[in-house]
Amino acid sequence: xxxxxxxxxxxxxxxxxxxxxxxxxxxxxxxxxxxxxxxxxxxxxxxxxxxxxxxxxxxxxxxxxxxxxxxxxxxxxxxxxxxxxxxxxxxxxxxxxxxxxxxxxxxxxxxx
Amino acid sequence: xxxxxxxxxxxxxxxxxxxxxxxxxxxxxxxxxxxxxxxxxxxxxxxxxxxxxxxxxxxxxxxxxxxxxxxxxxxxxxxxxxxxxxxxxxxxxxxxxxxxxxxxxxxxxxx
Numbered sequence: 001x002x003x004x005x006x007x008x009x010x011x012x013x014x015x016x017x018x019x020x021x022x023x024x025x026x027x028x029x030x031x032x033x034x035x036x037x038x039x040x041x042x043x044x045x046x047x048x049x050x051x052x053x054x055x056x057x058x059x060x061x062x063x064x065x066x067x068x069x070x071x072x073x074x075x076x077x078x079x080x081x082x083x084x085x086x087x088x089x090x091x092x093x094x095x096x097x098x099x100x101x102x103x104x105x106x107x108x109x110x111x112x
Numbered sequence: 113x114x115x116x117x118x119x120x121x122x123x124x125x126x127x128x129x130x131x132x133x134x135x136x137x138x139x140x141x142x143x144x145x146x147x148x149x150x151x152x153x154x155x156x157x158x159x160x161x162x163x164x165x166x167x168x169x170x171x172x173x174x175x176x177x178x179x180x181x182x183x184x185x186x187x188x189x190x191x192x193x194x195x196x197x198x199x200x201x202x203x204x205x206x207x208x209x210x211x212x213x214x215x216x217x218x219x220x221x222x223x
Binding site: 004035040041042043044045048058059090092098100101102103104105106 | 210
């Protein structure tokens with residue numbers, strides 16, 4: 001099993017550009033999450049999904065959109081990137097609500 | 113805002129020594145989890161302790177939970193250089209499935 005995979009691993013954007021981060025999991029987990037990690041801030045939840053076709057806002061959702069068209073995939077979109085969105089983005093999945101999370105390797109995004 | 117706050121922020125020990133780090137939180141929880149993150153990698157789940165448990169062991173890891181003090185500790189015994197990483201606590205609330213992470217403790221184990 002590959003677990004949780006993320007694409008791409010690195011990306012540099014200019015302010016105003018758009019992009020989509022892809023997360024895939026092969027564990028048949030219902031729950032999927034997008035976090036961002038900034039120095040000294042721990043991880044903050046951007047959006048999450050409790051099942052195929054559902055999405056919900058997390059702690060810091062502004063400037064991001066998500067979609068969960070297939071159970072195994074969770075997409076994070078930036079419509080108009082800003083320098084404040086420079087961060088490392090982690091996707092995670094879990095089998096049950098409140099249970100252990102399985103994390104992907106992360107995407108390092110720089111917005112110039 | 114962060115629910116969990118780890119202490120200390122950084123810890124440097126010699127191989128073979130024990131490492132202890134603490135986590136404090138503010139509101140009632142359903143469970144508390146500890147994760148490890150090696151440099152440049154994703155987080156790896158270490159252990160989950162439920163609000164009705166006081167202590168849990170997994171290999172060289174020992175976790176305690178004191179809900180009256182709203183605090184938890186993670187003890188790594190007989191540390192190894194491979195234990196060098198950042199350690200995060202995360203709290204799961206009674207309702208919902210969101211985890212709230214603290215800022216982490218950076219542990220350096222010197223050979």
